[in-house]
Amino acid sequence: MEIKHYNVFVIGSGIAGQTAAEICAKSGLTVALSDKREFGGTCAIRGCDPKKLMMQFTNLVHQSKQLKGRGVSELPEIKWKSVQKFKSKFTKPVPQATENDLNQLGINLYHQSPKFISESEVLVEGKTISADYFVIASGLVVRPLKMKGFELLQNSDDILNLKKIPKSAIFIGSGYVGMEFCYMLSTLGCKVTMIEKTHKALSQFDSYLVEKLVENLRKNGVDFIFEADPLSVEKLRKNYRVIYKRKGKTTSLKSRVVYNASGRVPAIELLELENADVMFDDSGVLVNDFMQSKSNPKVYACGDVSSKSLPLTPLSGLQGHIAGYNIVHGNKKEFQNQLVPSVVFTHPNLASVGFSEEEANKHYKSIKMYKGDASDWYNAKKENTDVYAYKILVNERTNRIVGAHLLAAKAIETINILSMAIKNAMTVDDFKNQIFTYPSYSNDLKSMLAEK
CATH class of the missing domain: 3.50.50.60 (FAD/NAD(P)-binding domain)
Incomplete structure (x- = not known):
């Protein structure tokens, strides 16, 4: 049987896999990409994007409940079939559009999960394929539970x-x-x-x-x-x-x-990584700072499946870029732990960036904590909600903000402001000297840093 050969074989069509594949293809390398599911990845098809779209209707109902009797007489009626139809306008085109984009780059596509049969070969769609390099970007799968039924x-x-x-x-x-x-x-x-x-x-x-x-x-x-x-x-x-x-x-x-x-676990079970001498554990494929396998230099891993990742789309794209760049140019770009805010899309939003209280106490001799319940502040009272709270952590020696945690209606946005403050090593005084719109949740951040 003839063995098909590529310079790079990518496993997974989410943002990490797409990014790595695009960099390699645009650099003149022969590239193939495989995925056992629809092309486009979790976030765009069955994750962040459709979830957030549906959540806006939920938030509309929730906010209407808060304001019922205060100007709202009846709760809105949500026609769920219409919501699903609206959502499909965003998700349905993604697989074909993704395939079209990859085809235009000259990337060959396979619609199956491959299995490694050696350190430089996989079996996919009944074909044996060899490659100079492999990029594992297969993401996460639902954690199986050991229970009857x-x-x-x-x-x-x-x-x-x-x-x-x-x-x-x-x-x-x-x-x-x-x-x-x-x-x-x-x-x-x-x-x-x-x-x-x-x-x-x-x-x-x-x-x-x-x-x-x-x-x-x-x-x-x-x-x-x-x-x-x-x-x-x-x-x-x-x-x-x-x-x-x-x-x-x-x-x-x-x-x-x-x-x-x-929860979810790295999607590696079907890959038979043992055959390729690729080390892994519960965190995913074990990689170095170049996103390269610690045990097989022909293999890179990026995105949620790598041991250096969190399930966050911006991080996946960054790691995909680093993996692709290092395949093309040699290991010159290193991944460094990024300051990445994360949000739980409840109402109110729960958002976090930087150090937790426990982590801050380990890193600094003394921290100052600004913590409080803001449910009696204007922005909470105007929405008739009794849930609004915060915890902001400051290195007492330098007076720099090192961690922020918000429970607020607009925390999905305001956490980004605190993220920039931490990234730029702003002190409490620096931050409080900023001028924000009023009355806004952003302006409330300055009040959170007021001395009690």
Whole structure:
């Protein structure tokens, strides 16, 4: 059998894979790209973009509830089929448009997950393909749960394609996906229960603000069951039954649908990396600062599947650029840990950038913490919300801002201002000397840094 050869073979068609493939192709290298799903990646088709589009309708209902009786007489009626049709205008064209763009660059496309058969060869679509270099950009997949009836669980893909809002739902896991979609469904009339194995939701975020968010979601009708171990799920006539253990007691719950929101893991299981001497662990493919495999120099990994990444689209694009550049020019560009803000798209938004309180205490001898509840401030009162809080961390020796955590209606935007402040090593005085529009959430940031 003839072996097809390329200079570069890319696995994954998300922003990381596309970026690496484009750089290599434009540099005159022969490139192929494979993906087992629709071309275009998670964010554009089944992640950030469609989620945020749908969330705006949820936010409309939520804000209308806050203002009911204060100028709003009736809540808006959301026609979910129309929302899905609107969403499809954004997501449906992506796969073909992505393939067209890649074809125009002269990149050969394969619609299957490849398997490594040696350090320089893969098997895909029944063909043996060799390459000088490989780029693994396969992203993440839903974490499998070791419980009876696991195959009955749905995931975020199913939520994004809901034909109608279910009457009830159980989420197993309270990370980004669980918290965002439990907010969405509960706001739109679904009875939601969250089952979490640990003692808190959103373990990556500040506990002070997470507790306030959880309490707000409880007021929105969400039941939280912490320190609960799900044991099994079974199909009933109309509902599903989830059996879980908590404090030694076994209990069951019923709902119309059950979602696996336990998180995602690197999508490497199908690749058979052992055959290519590519080292990996739970964090993904182990790479050096050049995004190159620590064990096989022919392999690079970038985006969510690499050991140096977070599940954030801007970071994936940056890593894809570094991997592609280093293949073309030799290892000259290094990846450095970036200051990347992250947001949970609930209402209010929960946003974070820089050091957590624990991290700041490890890095600096003394930190000053600006922490408070701003629910009696103008911007919260005008929206009739009782949830608005913050925690900003400052290196006491230099008076520079080193970490920021916000729970606010516009935190998705205002966290970027604090991100720039940290990036540019601004002191509290520097920041407070800025002039912002008033009255705005941005202007509130200066008040957060006021001495108590």
